[in-house]
Amino acid sequence: MKTATEFDTIAAISTPPGEGAISIVRLSGEEAVQCAQKIFAGQNLQLVSSHTINYGHIVDPESRQEVDEVMVSVMRAPKTFTREDVVEINCHGGIVATNRILQLVLSNGARLAEPGEFTKRAFLHGRIDLSQAEAVMDLIRAKTDRSMKVALNQLDGNLSHLIKNLRQDILGVLAQVEVNIDYPEYDDVEEMTTRLLKEKALEVRQRIKQLLSTAKQGKVLREGLATAIVGRPNVGKSSLLNHLLHEDKAIVTDVAGTTRDVIEEYVNVRGVPLKLVDTAGIRETVDKVEKIGVARSKHAIEQADLVMLVLNGSEPLTNEDRQLLKLTATKKRIVLLNKMDLTRGIEVAQLKELLQPDEEILTTSVLKNQGLEQLEARIAELFFGGIENSQTTVMVTNARHIALLNQAEKALTSVLQGISAKMPVDLIQIDMTNCWDLLGEITGDSYQDELLNQLFSQFCLGK
Numbered sequence: 495m496k497t498a499t500e501f502d503t504i505a506a507i508s509t510p511p512g513e514g515a516i517s518i519v520r521l522s523g524e525e526a527v528q529c530a531q532k533i534f535a536g537q538n539l540q541l542v543s544s545h546t547i548n549y550g551h552i553v554d555p556e557s558r559q560e561v562d563e564v565m566v567s568v569m570r571a572p573k574t575f576t577r578e579d580v581v582e583i584n585c586h587g588g589i590v591a592t593n594r595i596l597q598l599v600l601s602n603g604a605r606l607a608e609p610g611e612f613t614k615r616a617f618l619h620g621r622i623d624l625s626q627a628e629a630v631m632d633l634i635r636a637k638t639d640r641s642m643k644v645a646l647n648q649l650d651g652n653l654s655h656l657i658k659n660l661r662q663d664i665l666g667v668l669a670q671v672e673v674n675i676d677y678p679e680y681d682d683v684e685e686m687t688t689r690l691l692k693e694k695a696l697e698v699r700q701r702i703k704q705l706l707s708t709a710k711q712g713k714v715l716r717e718g719l720a721t722a723i724v725g726r727p728n729v730g731k732s733s734l735l736n737h738l739l740h741e742d743k744a745i746v747t748d749v750a751g752t753t754r755d756v757i758e759e760y761v762n763v764r765g766v767p768l769k770l771v772d773t774a775g776i777r778e779t780v781d782k783v784e785k786i787g788v789a790r791s792k793h794a795i796e797q798a799d800l801v802m803l804v805l806n807g808s809e810p811l812t813n814e815d816r817q818l819l820k821l822t823a824t825k826k827r828i829v830l831l832n833k834m835d836l837t838r839g840i841e842v843a844q845l846k847e848l849l850q851p852d853e854e855i856l857t858t859s860v861l862k863n864q865g866l867e868q869l870e871a872r873i874a875e876l877f878f879g880g881i882e883n884s885q886t887t888v889m890v891t892n893a894r895h896i897a898l899l900n901q902a903e904k905a906l907t908s909v910l911q912g913i914s915a916k917m918p919v920d921l922i923q924i925d926m927t928n929c930w931d932l933l934g935e936i937t938g939d940s941y942q943d944e945l946l947n948q949l950f951s952q953f954c955l956g957k
């Protein structure tokens with residue numbers, strides 16, 4: 495068998511598997527048009543203008559059997575997704591027709607594309623850089639409008655521009671340092687040179703730190719804000735979870751201690767991705783199973799980005815409530831007075847003394863569906879209040895980028911340490927150059943084949 499190369503004409507089904515209105519079999523490479531022409535009855539695809547879509551039929555050249563009625567797009571290099579000749583066969587979306595067309599293409603000069611190979615070619619041919627290629631995948635996987643915007647922003651090259659500018663700056667300084675060393679014009683050239691390096695290292699490190707701070711927000715966008723619903727037994731925690739989920743996921747009864755284990759669910763509240771964790775009510779308990787649940791609730795509080803502390807508004811504050819208030823005091827939290835449909839039994843003034851001075855209390859009745867709009871608004875406010883507008887700011891969301899930025903930051907710290915320790919300039923230069931290299935790995939200005947293989951293998955087939 496011939497080994498696969500980056501020069502082969504590749505083909506894959508680019509639409510999701512299964513039944514659909516239309517499916518696309520995509521080809522890319524030098525022989526894409528010729529290959530499609532062999533199985534196409536209609537216009538001569540080798541003669542049609544580029545970027546046209548052409549009606550016709552797919553015919554098996556061996557059996558002369560008609561396979562499907564199709565529309566075929568012909569897009570010639572270089573203005574294409576891969577910068578190679580691209581042909582897209584738009585067929586009827588059945589599994590059989592689509593697979594047969596793929597088989598025909600494969601027996602007429604194309605080989606099956608590896609996952610992500612189309613996008614890999616777009617990268618190898620310089621249409622997009624590595625961070626943009628990674629954004630393509632993020633875009634497909636995006637679960638909310640917000641994370642979609644962040645990915646699109648990265649696909650548009652905004653992170654790339656930022657990184658490229660930083661690298662340009664570093665390169666400028668490195669060049670200046672070379673000149674100073676080779677042609678010392680002044681006596682204090684040594685001092686001038688280190689000052690230059692120091693200024694630039696500080697400036698770039700500041701910008702890297704700023705980028706890294708967006709990573710935290712990005713993690714929330716991707717993974718959801720870990721939100722623990724806590725409170726003593728029977729206050730309505732599971733009812734609240736069910737309300738936010740719009741389904742009866744957790745068992746709700748009037749028996750205290752109903753929830754025994756931690757329940758985790760993902761919801762989207764006004765564009766905020768929440769990873770909701772319903773916990774067992776916390777109280778001093780003798781029941782062994784419940785005890786374990788309580789320990790897990792405490793753990794859930796520790797892990798949470800946000801805590802919703804539910805109190806029963808119809809009863810006086812208990813010791814458990816006070817303990818929970820204490821346990822969650824340092825957390826970002828929303829305090830809910832639930833069961834407001836019943837007569838009020840809680841002393842609000844007393845409760846207020848246990849809260850932060852500016853902390854609001856939300857009154858709700860999950861049973862009567864009251865006060866829950868305000869809760870949703872509060873969640874959105876807490877979340878977006880801490881997040882900069884991602885349409886204008888670049889956000890770093892990718893683990894590989896974060897790791898490289900952290901390393902680049904360390905390299906700059908070494909530069910600064912070297913300067914304070916009065917190390918020779920050429921040693922300091924090494925750290926600075928290292929930083930330049932590390933940043934280059936984000937955009938793929940320098941990369942190893944192994945990385946490419948690993949990255950693109952995570953893509954969908956046909957992408």
Ligand SMILES: Nc1nc2c(c(=O)[nH]1)N(C=O)[C@@H](CNc1ccc(C(=O)N[C@@H](CCC(=O)O)C(=O)O)cc1)CN2
Pocket residue numbers: 572573574575582621
């Ligand atoms: N049918 C179809 N739809 C698709 C894609 C595709 O490949 N085929 N895409 C793929 O995933 C996405 C669109 N992305 C694309 C990005 C660049 C180019 C492209 O041809 N770029 C050229 C020329 C641009 C121009 O004409 O101005 C270039 O950048 O040189 C095409 C598609 C989503 N929709």
Ligand SMILES: Nc1nc2c(ncn2[C@@H]2O[C@H](COP(=O)(O)OP(=O)(O)OP(=O)(O)O)[C@@H](O)[C@H]2O)c(=O)[nH]1
Pocket residue numbers: 725726727728729730731732733734745746747748749750751752753754773774775776832833834835836858859860861862
């Ligand atoms: N009157 C009133 N009853 C409510 C309200 N919210 C929940 N309940 C009721 O309170 C009882 C307990 O609700 P759950 O949601 O199971 O409470 P929980 O906090 O999950 O309880 P545990 O799992 O035992 O810790 C159920 O009978 C609910 O219908 C409310 O706003 N008003």
Ligand SMILES: [Mg+2]
Pocket residue numbers: 731732733744745746752753773774775
């Ligand atoms: Mg419960």
